[in-house]
Amino acid sequence: MLPALDWPLALAILLVCALAVGLIFWRRRRAANLSPQAPTESAQADRSWHHIPTEAVLAALETAEQGLSSEDARRRLDHYRPNSLPEAKPRSALERFLSQFSNILIYVLLAAGVVTTLLQHWLDASVIFGVVIINAAIGFVQEGKAEDALRAIRGMLSPHAMAWRDGRLLTLDAADLVPGDLVQLQSGDKIPADLRLLRVKGLQIEEAALTGESVPIDKAVAALPRETALADRLCMAYSGTLVTHGQGAGIVVATGASTEIGRISALVAGVEQLTTPLLRQMAQFGTWLTIAILALASVTFAFGVLVRDYLASEMFLAAVGLAVAAIPEGLPAIMTITLAIGVRRMAGRNAIIRRLPAVETLGTVGVICSDKTGTLTRNEMTVRHVVTADRDLTFSGAGYDPHGAIYCDGKTCSPLEDGVLSEALQAALLCNDATLELANDEWRVHGDPMEGALVVAGIKAGLDPETLAKAFPRSDLIPFESEHKFMATLHHDHSGAAAIFVKGAPEAILDMCGHQRSQAQLTAIDPDFWLRRMEALAAEGQRVLAIAAKSLDMQPMELNFEDLEEGLVLVALVGLIDPPRTEAIAAVEACTRAGIRVKMITGDHAATARAIAGQVGLRNSDRVLTGRDLDALDEDGLEQQVADVDVYARVTPEHKLRLVRSLQERGQVVAMTGDGVNDAPALKRADVGVAMGINGTEAAKEAAEMVLADDNFASIANAVEEGRTVYDNLKKAILFILPTNGGEALVVLGAILLGFHEFPLTPVQILWVNMITAVTLALALAFEPPEPGVMNRSPRNAREPVLTPLFLWRIGYVSIILMAGTFGLFLWELAQDASIEAARTVAVNTLVMFEIFYLFNSRYISAPVLSREGLLGNPYVLLAVGLLLLFQLGFTYLSPLQALFGTAAIDPLVWVRIVLVASTVLFIVEAEKAATRWLKRSREQLA
Ligand code: ATP
Numbered sequence: 001m002l003p004a005l006d007w008p009l010a011l012a013i014l015l016v017c018a019l020a021v022g023l024i025f026w027r028r029r030r031a032a033n034l035s036p037q038a039p040t041e042s043a044q045a046d047r048s049w050h051h052i053p054t055e056a057v058l059a060a061l062e063t064a065e066q067g068l069s070s071e072d073a074r075r076r077l078d079h080y081r082p083n084s085l086p087e088a089k090p091r092s093a094l095e096r097f098l099s100q101f102s103n104i105l106i107y108v109l110l111a112a113g114v115v116t117t118l119l120q121h122w123l124d125a126s127v128i129f130g131v132v133i134i135n136a137a138i139g140f141v142q143e144g145k146a147e148d149a150l151r152a153i154r155g156m157l158s159p160h161a162m163a164w165r166d167g168r169l170l171t172l173d174a175a176d177l178v179p180g181d182l183v184q185l186q187s188g189d190k191i192p193a194d195l196r197l198l199r200v201k202g203l204q205i206e207e208a209a210l211t212g213e214s215v216p217i218d219k220a221v222a223a224l225p226r227e228t229a230l231a232d233r234l235c236m237a238y239s240g241t242l243v244t245h246g247q248g249a250g251i252v253v254a255t256g257a258s259t260e261i262g263r264i265s266a267l268v269a270g271v272e273q274l275t276t277p278l279l280r281q282m283a284q285f286g287t288w289l290t291i292a293i294l295a296l297a298s299v300t301f302a303f304g305v306l307v308r309d310y311l312a313s314e315m316f317l318a319a320v321g322l323a324v325a326a327i328p329e330g331l332p333a334i335m336t337i338t339l340a341i342g343v344r345r346m347a348g349r350n351a352i353i354r355r356l357p358a359v360e361t362l363g364t365v366g367v368i369c370s371d372k373t374g375t376l377t378r379n380e381m382t383v384r385h386v387v388t389a390d391r392d393l394t395f396s397g398a399g400y401d402p403h404g405a406i407y408c409d410g411k412t413c414s415p416l417e418d419g420v421l422s423e424a425l426q427a428a429l430l431c432n433d434a435t436l437e438l439a440n441d442e443w444r445v446h447g448d449p450m451e452g453a454l455v456v457a458g459i460k461a462g463l464d465p466e467t468l469a470k471a472f473p474r475s476d477l478i479p480f481e482s483e484h485k486f487m488a489t490l491h492h493d494h495s496g497a498a499a500i501f502v503k504g505a506p507e508a509i510l511d512m513c514g515h516q517r518s519q520a521q522l523t524a525i526d527p528d529f530w531l532r533r534m535e536a537l538a539a540e541g542q543r544v545l546a547i548a549a550k551s552l553d554m555q556p557m558e559l560n561f562e563d564l565e566e567g568l569v570l571v572a573l574v575g576l577i578d579p580p581r582t583e584a585i586a587a588v589e590a591c592t593r594a595g596i597r598v599k600m601i602t603g604d605h606a607a608t609a610r611a612i613a614g615q616v617g618l619r620n621s622d623r624v625l626t627g628r629d630l631d632a633l634d635e636d637g638l639e640q641q642v643a644d645v646d647v648y649a650r651v652t653p654e655h656k657l658r659l660v661r662s663l664q665e666r667g668q669v670v671a672m673t674g675d676g677v678n679d680a681p682a683l684k685r686a687d688v689g690v691a692m693g694i695n696g697t698e699a700a701k702e703a704a705e706m707v708l709a710d711d712n713f714a715s716i717a718n719a720v721e722e723g724r725t726v727y728d729n730l731k732k733a734i735l736f737i738l739p740t741n742g743g744e745a746l747v748v749l750g751a752i753l754l755g756f757h758e759f760p761l762t763p764v765q766i767l768w769v770n771m772i773t774a775v776t777l778a779l780a781l782a783f784e785p786p787e788p789g790v791m792n793r794s795p796r797n798a799r800e801p802v803l804t805p806l807f808l809w810r811i812g813y814v815s816i817i818l819m820a821g822t823f824g825l826f827l828w829e830l831a832q833d834a835s836i837e838a839a840r841t842v843a844v845n846t847l848v849m850f851e852i853f854y855l856f857n858s859r860y861i862s863a864p865v866l867s868r869e870g871l872l873g874n875p876y877v878l879l880a881v882g883l884l885l886l887f888q889l890g891f892t893y894l895s896p897l898q899a900l901f902g903t904a905a906i907d908p909l910v911w912v913r914i915v916l917v918a919s920t921v922l923f924i925v926e927a928e929k930a931a932t933r934w935l936k937r938s939r940e941q942l943a
Contacts, residue, residue, distance in 0.1 A: 049196045049253045050233040051226040057196045057251055065198065067164030067182030076178035083177040083193050083255035085262050096143060100136035104290050105327050112320040112763075119313055127764035127900065128324075131771055135329055138771075142337045159698055161192035162446070169435050171446050181252040185243050186433075186479060188677035188697020194259045195237040195250030197221050201477055202246030207231065209240045210261055216244040230260065242699045244677055247479040276357045278730055278802060279335050285803075286332065293326040293745075300752055308755050318752055321763040325744035329770050330778055334733045338782040342726030350693075350709040351719035358688050358705035362671070362723025364798040365596060365688060367663050368716055369656070369672040372602035372609060373543070374449075374695050375713045376588075376616050377578040381450045383457035384542060385575035387533050388420045389518035389526075395457055400436060400443035402459035415461045420517050424572035425461050427501040427547050428454040429468055431489045436465075448480075449695070450543065453576050454503075472499070476559040482603050482676055483652060484508065490559040498552040500563060505605070505650075506534045506573060509546035513570040517549075525570055537575035538607030541615060545574045580615045583714035588617050590717050595794035598713075601648045601656055601672075609649035620646040627651045630658065638662045653678035660685045669798055671716060673708075674700045690716055717791075724796070725786040728861065731802060732781045736858040738811045740773060740851055743818025747843070750823055758836045760826040760843040765901055769847055772887050777855045780880035785873070787860055806932065810925070814854060817924060821917045822846045829910075837904035841892055842914065844903070848888055849918035852881050857925040862933060866926055 049057060058064060068076070091099070100106070113128035159174040162184040169184055174192035177183065183195055185203065197203070197219055204216035211231040220234040230238075237243075237250050239259040256262055297319040304315035343353050353359055373379055380400070386393040393415055397404025406415055415421040434447030436455050445452025455465055472491040475498075480487035486504020502509060516525045530546075537544050548568045556563070588598050598618060602609050606624045613621035624647045633641060642662045648655070653676065660682050663670045672686035675696040680703035683689030691704035692711040701707050708715045744766050751759045761769075803811075825846045829839035855877060856865050865871065872878065891897050893905050 048226050049194075050224045050228055050236050052196070053223045054196065054198050054221060054251075057253065058198075061180040061251060061253065063180035063182065063251060065182070066167045068178070068180050070165045073165060073176070073178050073181065076180060077176060080178055081256055082175040083252075084175045085256060085259075093140075097136060097140045100139040100143075101132075103332065104287050105329055105332075106132055106135070108290060108294065108323055108327065109329070112323065115316065116320065116763075119316065121317065123900070124317065124320075124762070124764055127767060128320075131329075131767040134771055135333075138330075139333045142333050142340075145337070145340065159190055159192060161189075162186075168437070169433075169446055170437075177252050177255055179252050179255060183250055183252060185237065185248040185250065187243050187245050187247075187481065188675075188699045189243045190698030190702070191237045191239050191241050191243070193239050193252045193256075194254035196253050197235050197237055197248055197250040199250075200246065200248040201479060203237075203243065203248035204245040205237055205241050206244050207238065207241040209242075210238050219248060242677070242702070244699070245481065247477070276339060276360050278360050278727070279332075279339065281802060282335060282734070283332065286328070290327060293323050296326070296749075297323045300749065304752050308752065310752075310757075314757070315752075317763060318748065318759060321759060321761065321766055322745055322748045322752075324763050324770070325748050325761070325766045326741050328737045328741050330773075331733065331737050334737065334778045334782060335730055337779065338729045338733055339726060341782050342722060342729070345725075346719050346722045347709075349718040349722065350712065350715040351722070352693065352707045352709055353705070354701075354707060355705045359723055359726050361669065361687050361705075361798075362720050363727040364669045364796050365671045365720055365723075366668045366795045367597045367599060367670045368591060368713075368720075369599045369601050369659065369663075369670060369686075370713050370716070371673045371675060371692075372600055372604055372612055373578060374675070374692060374711045375673055375708075376584045376600060377580050377612060379449050379578060379695060379711065381453035381543070381576045381578045383453050383574055384577045385537060385573075386415075386421060386424055386457070387537070387573045387575070388418075388424060388571065389516050389523070389529070391418060391421060391519075393421055395460060397460070400445055400452060400456050402436065402443065402456045404460050406460060416463070418519070420519060420571060421461075423517065423549060424547050424574070425458050425463055426468060426472075427549050427571060428503060428574065429458040429463055429465050430472055430474065430491055431487055431501040431503045431547075432465075450545075450576060454574070457574075475557050478559055478561065478564075480504070482678060485603070488559060488564060490556070490563075492555060496555060498555050500550040500552065500559065500568075502548045502550075502564060502568060503545050503574075505603075506530065506544055506546040507605075507650075509548050509568075509570065512564055513548050513568045514566070515568075516570040522569060530570065530573065533573055534605070535607050537573065538605045539611055540575075540577075541608060541611035542575035542577055543604055543608055545576070547571045547574060580612060581712060581714065583712060585616050587714035587717035590791050591720070592617075592619065594717075594720065594791040596720065597646065599646045599648065599659075601651055601659065603651060604649060606647075606649035609647050613647045618646045620644060623647065624649050627655050630655050635662065635665075639665055642666065653682060656682035657685055669795065671720075673713075673716070674704070676700060679703070721786055721791050724790050725784070727796065728787060728790070729781055729784050731807075731861060732784060732858050733778055734802065735807060735810060735861065736781060736851075736855060737778055739814035739818060739854065740770070740847075742811060742815025743822065743847065743850070744769065746815055746819035747822050747847075750819060760823055760840060761847070762840065762902060765840060765844050765903075768891065768901060769844060769851075772884065773848065773851050776880040776884045776887070777851055777877075780855070780874065780876040781858060783874060783876040784859060787863060788869070789863065810928065813928075814921060814925065817921050818847060818850045818854075821850060821920065825914065825917055828913075835904055837898075837902055838906055841903040841906050842910060845888055845892065845906070845911070846914050846918055848884065849914050850921050852884065853919050853922040854925065855881070857922060857929075860929075862929055864926060864929060866922075 109128060109132050113125050116128060117125040160171050161174045161177055162169055163172050163177060164182040177193050183192060198221060200219045200221055203219040205219055206214060206216045208214040213231060222235060224233060224235060240261040300322055301315050301319040304310040304318060305312050339359060342359055346353055370376055382398050383395050392409055394407045395404055405412055432451045432454055434445050434451035434455050436452060437444050437446060458465060472493050474489050474491055476490040478488040485508045486502055488500055488502040490500050492498045510527055510530060513525050515522045534544050548570050550567045550569060591598050600609060600613050600618060606626050610621060610624050623645050625641060625645050627650045639662050642659060643666060656679060660670050660672055669687045671688040671690055672682055673690045674683045675692040677697050677699040679700050683691060683700060683703040688706060689704040691700040691707045693707045693709040694711045706719060747760050822843050826839050826843040829842045856871060859865050859870060859874060891901060892903055898904060
């Protein structure tokens with residue numbers, strides 16, 4: 001018989017090889033189709049906006065220097081398509097279906113199917129092929145759902161743009177921009193469309209996305225020769241590139257697919273692979289497992305034929321049965337869907353995952369470095385105090401409603417009657433880019449919330465921002481950057497007088513001022529007075545700004561840093577409150593319980609930082625290191641301090657990078673939040689970079705692994721909880737599926753070793769069990785909610801392998817229990833003179849019943865499940881069990897299925913026996929868990 005097997009085997013191997021080569025070839029071709037193409041010559045040739053002077057651009061696009069009216073913009077949007085890039089073409093359904101076959105497990109099954117066909121075991125062969133197709137169909141549907149979930153999440157990250165409509169600066173969806181719109185740019189913005197620049201102030205743009213050049217380019221407004229190459233068109237800003245410094249404004253000249261980046265279609269968001277390190281590790285494990293199983297099956301085949309005198313064909317089927325039993329066909333699909341469900345659940349809790357491996361890393365995070373403003377606090381700023389050399393002004397009210405009482409030195413007053421207060425409030429309004437809008441009965445700020453609070457204070461005092469801006473038009477500015485910590489503007493009134501207004505961090509401003517304004521006169525500055533007042537405000541947790549001014553005799557049209565070196569007069573200090581978020585306080589506490597250290601890293605003053613840290617409950621809130629302290633420390637010194645100190649103030653983005661590095665040197669897994677363009681390096685360096693969805697720049701979002709839809713610290717804590725849960729659920733899937741395969745394989749192996757000619761399980765029955773339990777039971781585990789104690793344990797060690805000794809031990813002994821019970825009842829039935837079909841039906845049902853009981857064990861890896869919550873807590877588990885029981889009844893009692901699977905009806909009493917035997921696994925595993933917990937506790941006590 002053996003020689004007769006040679007040619008079918010050879011054919012099968014050939015077929016598998018051809019399939020593998022075909023798939024590899026097809027994948028390569030797909031990859032090649034996806035790779036980026038260079039911009040074409042013609043794409044560069046017919047675009048000459050850079051060649052046209054700004055006035056002509058405005059005329060050509062029928063727009064004005066104040067931008068479009070909303071009416072005109074709406075009309076244009078109907079005419080042009082929305083400003084979004086066409087989505088990368090998703091894989092076609094056929095491609096996705098075919099890709100399900102590119103898996104070594106499936107090759108083995110296909111080979112088995114071919115050989116079984118050649119052996120003319122039609123039924124077995126058709127069931128094997130049927131299972132391969134069902135498996136592909138399941139994978140196809142699940143992967144489709146996972147891809148849809150990811151696509152929906154990506155949609156949540158749609159970009160915004162600041163544009164002028166009806167003469168007002170508004171935040172718009174970037175998709176709503178139309179040619180002719182006037183767009184405002186500031187550092188950190190991703191350019192939302194192709195723009196012809198009208199104004200620039202220190203504007204630098206990094207155009208790597210388009211030209212590959214990562215050094216930022218200084219932009220200008222002058223028109224350039226027509227033939228200027230794309231990379232040298234200084235007066236243009238191209239969609240998809242990033243503002244790294246400065247400010248600017250430009251007119252939209254092309255949107256969506258007509259932009260330069262839109263033309264390089266292949267650059268559009270490549271599809272991210274649905275995988276993570278754990279999934280890759282498991283895929284590799286799957287490959288090795290398959291090879292080991294094939295080797296085992298071959299040895300068994302040889303053993304059966306040579307030692308036990310089985311017929312080769314009979315033994316071949318047995319070896320196929322063994323391979324099919326041991327290979328966890330459903331595992332890859334279950335793991336992918338578990339991951340996708342986790343990512344969707346995180347998005348539901350405001351944590352949008354941009355890179356999938358972050359899901360796993362989140363579970364190992366030991367330190368979270370968080371910004372203060374907006375993350376731990378609400379970022380709803382309100383001006384509370386304005387302090388001048390002689391007066392102290394207090395504002396009532398909260399939020400952005402510009403109504404509220406004002407008290408001077410404790411009594412109600414009109415601040416505009418006081419010359420110095422009036423100057424301070426006017427300077428705060430003029431040196432400001434924010435606008436206030438009443439929309440749907442709600443006051444909204446467009447722009448920086450702190451600047452918005454200054455606008456609100458000005459209006460409360462009786463100023464009108466628009467009238468003021470018309471009376472003192474701005475000619476130039478030095479935009480705020482966190483390196484220099486101030487903003488300055490240059491204004492002229494209609495009589496020709498000019499003035500500079502500056503606002504910023506008090507230390508920065510004090511250094512620049514020689515004098516201070518008081519009611520009576522200009523006096524030499526008294527730094528002690530101001531520092532004392534500043535400390536007092538900051539100690540209450542207020543953010544403090546200083547306001548300075550300088551009158552000019554001449555009329556310069558440009559403002560430079562040198563203009564601020566002399567003659568600045570300090571006018572006032574402004575104290576703003578920004579209360580901590582209540583959820584953040586609870587989340588900091590949850591993190592502490594979960595063994596995660598929270599550190600606050602802020603650009604704000606040390607005293608403010610200390611006060612807020614105390615309010616949110618940071619552990620070590622009294623010790624504060626400032627940026628200057630950090631500069632004085634060498635790497636070793638920093639490493640020592642970084643473990644204890646939880647509050648860092650007046651830090652720059654470079655300090656953030658140093659802190660992340662130092663923490664990582666100490667072996668910590670670090671999550672770091674950031675919002676500005678300069679935070680990008682620290683976000684990239686952190687193990688999990690977290691960007692702010694509302695107040696974060698696009699540059700920060702691009703660098704981050706995760707984006708917070710609500711900017712809230714509590715969402716990071718939630719994401720950690722979900723991250724831990726996803727990892728738990730992946731492990732639970734492994735822990736559940738592998739013993740099923742182990743048990744089945746042991747049954748077949750045992751039968752061969754004992755010389756049985758009638759096996760307890762046939763290959764098709766094994767396939768039935770594997771498929772049906774993977775779709776029902778294992779899938780239910782993907783929906784497991786977080787375990788009750790998930791945030792009470794320390795972070796997982798990133799280096800810990802998935803298959804720990806405890807895991808291997810449980811997989812091993814549960815496999816043996818499953819084998820013993822299944823084999824035992826099979827033998828029992830035979831001993832009672834049952835037919836082989838009936839005995840096999842009992843064996844299959846016992847195995848399935850074992851799995852049902854073991855599923856409950858698997859809900860918690862080490863916690864007990866013998867409780868109401870443990871047994872009934874996951875409705876999907878109950879649904880899956882119900883469904884599976886229905887399947888098993890069909891499998892046992894429906895004649896078409898009996899014919900297909902070789903089963904027979906069994907007595908109701910037999911079910912009682914099956915349930916009794918199968919339930920043992922529930923109690924044994926629970927006993928093992930209890931013993932393990934006890935051992936762990938004793939070990940901890942001893943330590
Ligand atoms: P965090 O978000 O961590 O609390 P931050 O990111 O707000 O800090 P920076 O933006 O670097 O910190 O601001 C540092 C300091 O610069 C502030 O404390 C404030 O004094 C000043 N500042 C912030 N924004 C402006 C602005 N728009 N104009 C002038 N000064 C500003």
